[in-house]
Amino acid sequence: MIQVGLFNLLKTIQSIGIKVYPLVAPQDTKPPYITYQRAGKSDTSTMEGTESIDIGRFQIKIYTKAYLEGLELANAVKEKLSGKGIILMHLDDQEPDTKLFFQVMDYKLSDDILS
Known part of the structure; x- marks a missing residue:
């Protein structure tokens, strides 16, 4: 299952x-x-x-108090997923209510690469 492979990669950042x-x-x-x-x-x-190969599009969001911290974490995620998927989009923004900054990255991933 792709989600398990993705979580295992992201938990190294954890x-x-x-x-x-x-x-x-x-x-x-x-x-x-x-x-x-x-x-x-x-x-x-x-x-x-x-x-059968399971292919999915996944959205990864990174929430931080500081904008530059979010960019650094986005780069760490990109490093972990380097060669394991295709990044389709990366954007950043700020939530008006919480004032948290966030990075959003969309990836195309497959279970054969993440397993």
Whole structure:
């Protein structure tokens, strides 16, 4: 399952004190933290038709108090996923209510590369 492989890669960032959550972080989670979710999925069969490769589009969000901290963490995520997927988009913004900065990265990933 792609989500397990992605979480295993992201939790290596967690080892430096960054919390990682699927979908949403618990209420009152203090930044910095990362959330991830599947934004799309497709199955691809091989030429032999006996094996299926799970391909998904995943959105990874990084929440921080400081803008530059978010950029640094985004680079750490990019390093972890280097050669394991295709980055489709990267944008940054700030939530008006919480004033947290966030980085959003969309990746195309497959389970054969993440396993």
